[in-house]
Amino acid sequence: MKEKITETSILLFGKKGFSQTSIQDIVTELHVTKGTFYYHFPSKEQLLMDIHQDYITNLIARQELIVHDRIYSQQDKLTAIIRLLINDIADKGPSARVFSREVRHLGPKNMQRIKQDRDQFRLNIEAVIKAGMQQGELKADLRADMIAFGILGVTNWSYNWFKTDGEVSEEELVTIFSEMILTGIGS
Amino acid sequence: MKEKITETSILLFGKKGFSQTSIQDIVTELHVTKGTFYYHFPSKEQLLMDIHQDYITNLIARQELIVHDRIYSQQDKLTAIIRLLINDIADKGPSARVFSREVRHLGPKNMQRIKQDRDQFRLNIEAVIKAGMQQGELKADLRADMIAFGILGVTNWSYNWFKTDGEVSEEELVTIFSEMILTGIGS
Amino acid sequence: MKEKITETSILLFGKKGFSQTSIQDIVTELHVTKGTFYYHFPSKEQLLMDIHQDYITNLIARQELIVHDRIYSQQDKLTAIIRLLINDIADKGPSARVFSREVRHLGPKNMQRIKQDRDQFRLNIEAVIKAGMQQGELKADLRADMIAFGILGVTNWSYNWFKTDGEVSEEELVTIFSEMILTGIGS
């Protein structure tokens, strides 16, 4: 049941947003009562935290597999990270969407905790960029931090518009974005 | 008074988000009563619509000045559009933030209307890209639509993290992002 | 309306206690809705505070009239204070009952504030006793503080059992208690 609640919540949060989704909505969907929800979760916020935590822990783990890979070039790593994020739109779509949007609704403490995780993800990207700069794979004069934000912008924004069943496939999108970032669009 | 309500609302929506800001919050800030609000606006949603509309109408107007400029190259135009969006973080900060976040809280009809405006903004970017492709300023084989989404991602995401009083100035950020997009980060 | 809410609440708190009385109970009794309650009071606790404050402020004022009287002997003052409390069972019955019972349901801050008022009332009694001891009206070796608690016990406990329409009138009860305290029951 706990899992069912989590799944349903992810779906509903993804569809209507966190504040717009009431506990009633969640339990009605599952044909159980509010008491059931509160038997499994101490609060709505904690549920959101759990979702966040599950998602980002797994995400960072997969990211670090990429980052610490011995064979990939740094450019490959960036592409792989972009792929990681874009793929999740399909695989964990709603979960990913929830992740990228609802932080503002958390209390200061939880906000802080989540922020740390996100920072780590971002700093991992930054580290790859810096490595690329040193090894001559990337331009030497980049602001690694800003570029990392830029890459996250490109991918995270996709969660707002990308349809996995659209004209462009995930893998194509990965290629388009990674080329745009690595080689630019200028001729 | 209507203007004062609008301004205060933009500020509060920017700070706490749309759903988290109550009409009571707004009128308390202005030392008036709820009746006053409803004298000027038919609903909270309509207020949000007005804010959106004001903002985006002005934004598109400024974008089209750029797009139809006779002197700018297409690359310059893209840079100018990036500058337009980044500058607004400072100039119309809260308003811009509201614009980029609170769409989900609109009813379907209003959502639709806003979506059209946003689409137009995006299609204008797409048009510039296509022009650049034809004129040989940009690579010939780009997916103009996806690239437009990519550019919007980079800039819109900035609203979540960019501090105008930080280490990097707006103009520097514009340069960083436009170089990243036009020439890529690869060496 | 605010007054009506206060009055009804006093009645209901008196009958069923603070926690056992829901806001619903109060507004149902008045044929209004919960919104109305919260238009006039910020919280249930604040309502209780208001009731307390109203009651005790008035009570202390009347007590101090007695305490500072120039003609009364100290013994007369004690009797008058007993009368003050016993009379309130009839006049402000429920209010008095609420006052003497529901402190535990207040938050620490409000608890503190009420405690101060009560302490003042008690210390005023203590002061009268001490004056009586000095002036030879009362035994010289009393623990004024404990006696003050004793007197309060006798009167406050009455709120639990005394019926103003019973066999014993208020004034008779005052006489019985003040004689018991001043001259004792031993022969």
Place this chain on the structure above:
Amino acid sequence: MKEKITETSILLFGKKGFSQTSIQDIVTELHVTKGTFYYHFPSKEQLLMDIHQDYITNLIARQELIVHDRIYSQQDKLTAIIRLLINDIADKGPSARVFSREVRHLGPKNMQRIKQDRDQFRLNIEAVIKAGMQQGELKADLRADMIAFGILGVTNWSYNWFKTDGEVSEEELVTIFSEMILTGIGS
């Protein structure tokens, strides 16, 4: 286990009051689950009843030992009853406090039953007073019933303020109160 539940409940009721203590609070404290509680008690109210019953049965038993004593004078008996109640603040503190406060939370039937026990306790005091009056130990014109209420007020009120580790010892308090009642405070 049943005893452990009872003990813990007494403690918690004493600390936070009956309504403010949830069954969850009780079982959490004991590291068991709610099912366990309901295996041993049919309801929260019944638990309160049991506590009451246990306490008052024992109390009345001890009171009657005093009342029927052949050596004590009636004055001594009153003092002994006062001692009985004051001592219980220390010995059975929480239990006694619960007893003197939470009656209101019982259903009418249980309320009735408790009331009878309390009445008996009070009537026993009244009987002692009447005996004292007849035997010339006490003033002849007392309202024994009201005096009994007065004595109960003095002692029961102590449960609200008396600290056993304070400046005044239990035995001192007994002396103070019994002197106040028997000989009065007037000089």
Place this chain on the structure above:
DNA sequence: AATGAATGAGTCTTCATTCAT
């Protein structure tokens, strides 16, 4: 004896909205 899951009625509170004045 004890547990874990579920219930459902109830709690306080919030809030957008209405409307007579």
Place this chain on the structure above:
DNA sequence: GATGAATGAAGACTCATTCAT
């Protein structure tokens, strides 16, 4: 233009209680 009072629907959360295992 603006106010004050009231509404009613909805919100998150609590809790005594039940019951199959």
